[in-house]
Amino acid sequence: MLHLLNGPQTMGNGRAFWACACLVLLAALIYPVFADPYDVGNFAYFLIWVFMALGLCLMWGYGGMLSFGQTFFFGIGGYAYGVLSVDLGSAYGMALGNFALAVLLAGVAAAILGYLMIYGRIGGVFFGIVTLAVTLALAYFLGQTAGPEWAIGKARLNGFNGMQGMSPLSLPWFGGDIDLEETPLYYFVLVLLVGTYLALRMLVNARFGNVLVALREDPQRTELLGYDVRRFQFGAFVIGSMLAAVSGVLYTAWGQFITPASIGLPAAAMPIVWVAFSGRSDLTAVLVGTFVLLAAFQTLTIYSEQAALILMGVILIVTVMFVPHGCFVGLGRIAAWLPRRGRTVRRPSAEVG
Numbered sequence: 564m565l566h567l568l569n570g571p572q573t574m575g576n577g578r579a580f581w582a583c584a585c586l587v588l589l590a591a592l593i594y595p596v597f598a599d600p601y602d603v604g605n606f607a608y609f610l611i612w613v614f615m616a617l618g619l620c621l622m623w624g625y626g627g628m629l630s631f632g633q634t635f636f637f638g639i640g641g642y643a644y645g646v647l648s649v650d651l652g653s654a655y656g657m658a659l660g661n662f663a664l665a666v667l668l669a670g671v672a673a674a675i676l677g678y679l680m681i682y683g684r685i686g687g688v689f690f691g692i693v694t695l696a697v698t699l700a701l702a703y704f705l706g707q708t709a710g711p712e713w714a715i716g717k718a719r720l721n722g723f724n725g726m727q728g729m730s731p732l733s734l735p736w737f738g739g740d741i742d743l744e745e746t747p748l749y750y751f752v753l754v755l756l757v758g759t760y761l762a763l764r765m766l767v768n769a770r771f772g773n774v775l776v777a778l779r780e781d782p783q784r785t786e787l788l789g790y791d792v793r794r795f796q797f798g799a800f801v802i803g804s805m806l807a808a809v810s811g812v813l814y815t816a817w818g819q820f821i822t823p824a825s826i827g828l829p830a831a832a833m834p835i836v837w838v839a840f841s842g843r844s845d846l847t848a849v850l851v852g853t854f855v856l857l858a859a860f861q862t863l864t865i866y867s868e869q870a871a872l873i874l875m876g877v878i879l880i881v882t883v884m885f886v887p888h889g890c891f892v893g894l895g896r897i898a899a900w901l902p903r904r905g906r907t908v909r910r911p912s913a914e915v916g
Contacts, residue, residue: 570768618806624843627779632694640808653730669808725822842889
């Protein structure tokens, strides 16, 4: 299985790449030792959103399915975790059970929606329209749930004010549960993100990923070769949507709240910007580019939220017009090209008869 970490569908397959990756991971592991716990918690906030971007990369970059529905499943995962946390509690490892069940519920919703769209032959621009429509419908529905009648057990949805009062994630341990907040949450998210990234690398370099790329390039030819392209698209859609739900659960557990504003139109467009700017055709580019863009966006939001949103729009326009393959994919290709440029290639001389 380890040989699948290096393959044609991912950049960075040499020793230098993995050496740099290990150094970055080591720096990430020791970062909380020298940082304030509040800053560590904010760092974890940036990492939380990367799961959603990686899911969209799998669907759009490798499978050719542009989806505006990432925040739809983000919202399902977040609200499901909130309801389960309030009604069932989080003691004795129940928080992790709530986590898994919320992601599973989002996966069921993704399977239903994905089956209707993919097996209903909805593709191209209409795929994006349908996913955007269900996202806006969910955001509108949750926005009008302010009354006391909108409750599931003890959990009230609270309309635009959002759901509050849920418990943070916790790990069962001897002598009591360990609440995952600030530094513990950072390490939990970091380990989960590294595991997810490595698993996705193996997935896209396996037969599944090769077929995904083939049907992205030419679905008719791929189908003529005997592959059930809808089954591969369906699998990619469900996996990518469940990764968005992971972001939703972690976000809800991080802030112990969630609102419809995190699902609506501006939020739904953000993953598109992250993935397009980074380079939708590669997982590593999306991982690094999304984190960099989120950090820049959050820094600018401190001064002006409207300016940050305008900047996101400008970045998307510039990327589409001038760097359609993504900025970090382009940087990766340049880095791979430079060492080869300096090599002298000896050509065999022709013998004179």
